[in-house]
Amino acid sequence: MPARLLAALLFIATLGSAQAQDTPWYESDPLPQTMTPEEELRRDEIGLGFARSAPPPGPVRNIAEFERSEAVLVRYPLGIPLNLVAALSEHVRVITTVASASQENQARSAYQNAGVTMANADFLRARTNSIWTRDYGPFYVADGNREISVIDFIYNRPRPNDNAVPSALAAHLGTPLYAMDLVHTGGNYMTDGRGVSASTDLVWSENGFNEALVLQTMRDYLGIDTYHVTDDPQGAYIQHIDTWGKFLDVDKVVITQVPTSDSRYQDYEDVAAYFAAQPSAYGTPYQVYRVYSPSGQPYANALIVNDRVYVPISNSSWDDDALDVYRAAMPGYEVLGFAGSWLSTDALHCRIKEVADTGLLSLQHQPLAGEIGYQPEVALDVEIVPYSGQPLLSDELFLVYQAEGAPFDTLALQPAGGDTFSAALPLPASGGEVAYYFSAADASGRTERFPLVGPAGARRFTVQPASGCAQRLTATLDDATAAPGEAITFTVTVSNDASTAAPVDLWLDATGPVSATLDLGSGTLPPGAEVTRMVRVRVPGSAPFGTYSLALNLGDAAAGVVCDTEPFSLAVSGDALGAGRTFEVEQNFFAARAAIAGTVRLAPNPFAQRTTLTFDANTDADARLAVYDVLGREVAVVLDGPVEAGTHRAAFDASGLAAGVYVYRLILGDTVQAGRMTLVR
Secondary structure, eight states, rough: OOOOHHHHHHHHHHHHTTTTTTSOHHOOOOOOOOHHHHHTTTTTGGTTTTOOOOOOSSSEEEEEEEEEOEEEEEEOOOOSSSHHHHHHHSSSSEEEEEESHHHHHHHHHHHHTTOOGGEEEEEEEESSOOOOOOHSSEEEEEOOOOOOOEEEOOOESSOOOHHHHHHHHHHHHTEEEEEEEEEEOOGOOOOOOEEEEEEETHHHHTTOOOOHHHHHHHHHHHHHSSSEEEEEETOOOSGGGGGTEEEEEEEEEEEOOTTTTTTTTHHHHHHHHHHTTSTTTSSSOOEEEEEEEEEEEEEOOEEEETTEOOOOOOOOTHHHHHHHHHHHHTTSSSEEEEOOOBHHHHHHHHHHHHEEEETTEEEEOOOOOOOEOSSSEEEEEEEEEEEESOOOOGGGGGEEETTTTOOOOEEOOOEETTTTEEEEOOOOTTTTTEEEEEEETTTTEEEESSSSSSGGGGGGEOOOOOOOEEEEEEESSSSSOOOOEEEOOOEEEEEEEEOOOOEEEEEEESSSSSOOOEEEEEEOOTTOOOEEEEEEEOTTTSSSEEEEEEEEEEETTTTTTTEEEEEEEEEEEEEEOOOSOOOEEEEEEEEESEEEEEEEEHHHHHSHHHHEEEESSSSSSSEEEEETTTOOOOEEEEEEEEEESSEEEEEEEEEEEESSSEEEEEEEEEEEEEEEEEOOO
């Protein structure tokens, strides 16, 4: 009998007899991360007896490591130092798998002696083959039943005890369990919580290079729409992505950096450049942070649990630099270093698996970033889902913001339909940086923030100054053509965004065959006041035909302070009956927003392709919401029909339109509101 086959048979026989023992040999002396020679002969047992289930009900969202966790999963005998268990237990429940009652007693004694917070020590009776809870531990999703569910997979080792841990954990947590028939390993997987995940190409090879099957399975069970599958810069060892890279946030990733003398240097640089060139789920390129590892230090194999980051260190002179990289990348997090029996491809992340909060209070938001043009306010939306099943506390839902370094202030979030809540964030006319975050609470006792660390990680954007004008002017040209004797109509909205009463001096400039400056009136607006004017410009029958350029202006012409609209073109046709005549102007004034409660809110603005316009109607009324280019041409009708009193949201898809400034115009009953929107590419 061949020696390798004999060894395999002896291993299987030993395995069978060991099952009856209280502490089998492979639990006190666990299997390595790689397969043993005996296991190599048993590759055909991978997935043996695995029962696939139907996918979880959609929509499905795979939960990220940096979202809220209620526990971590470790295995006893431990593969991590006891002082790390003690540190984890200060802030989160530690679930420890043990094979027997006597082993649990051993673990309890060790934990007590090490100062572990025993109120947070939880034990799961489950036999295991190894310490690699990251590799065989489950994935987690928020599913369409508004439950946090466990997703099991086929562990890429012939280790039946390890492979059974996800189902045992699901029963322990009381959560639904779904099983996807995909060979995988947790060390080769990271996700951003927004439908984007990453692995090395090990996931292809372990599933017969059936890429279409892998992608479809990931979409069905985990809700993954974008799957970054890369080469492994470390070569063909275990090919786990967590040994050299990980998501720190939706738009942040850390990648190991090695010296230029390292033969794999260019491989690391290539994968770092790859992520730097990819758009994150926020639509912005990934921010790539590098941890320098000149001697194989496993700094990238760190663990994020709530507002703490646990980093493996090796008592090296480079430890402090690595910790500083995490502090720079993750402001507001407590970054802690732990020495242990770490290897370059195996450290604390490999041996600890976070457990998602089964009553997660989920806040999802598409952040506003970069620089935006001044506008009095910008609408910010957040999706809030209490997976505890308990109701939200409506008086504890806030947008918290800071403008120009002032103290943080709060705005109450208002329902905007479904699970979406919104607030109109006021912007400073003087421009500057604005920071914000969201806070929510539900009746389960949970309070959550987005970002999770609150003010320290607040999202930030910059507002351009309001060009020296405290007032705001928007206008819509309803019809860009006119014949002699006919009229065109403007809808003009003037707002005072200053904290004091502001003068209003509104005029129209016309250039073309006949030039004129027409005074449309002046006055004073109180703080926060707004007036809407309907301006009709009639072309006299004696005017020459041609094209006129019209611009509405607001400010102090004598002082050279002007806030104006983009010029509109007016085409006049007919016979030339004379020159030197000016336009005739008719003005209709009425108080703004008799039917519209508050301003139309856009999110985002500027926008890359799609934006949502939100408005509140005081009464039932006919509504028409249209979008115009700067020449006054109607490019889209977003809404046209009756609406009931309440909040309304209308999505505008600008696919096919060129980048630039557009104007929306909402007619609600007998009131009109208009504003600018900026499309960027």
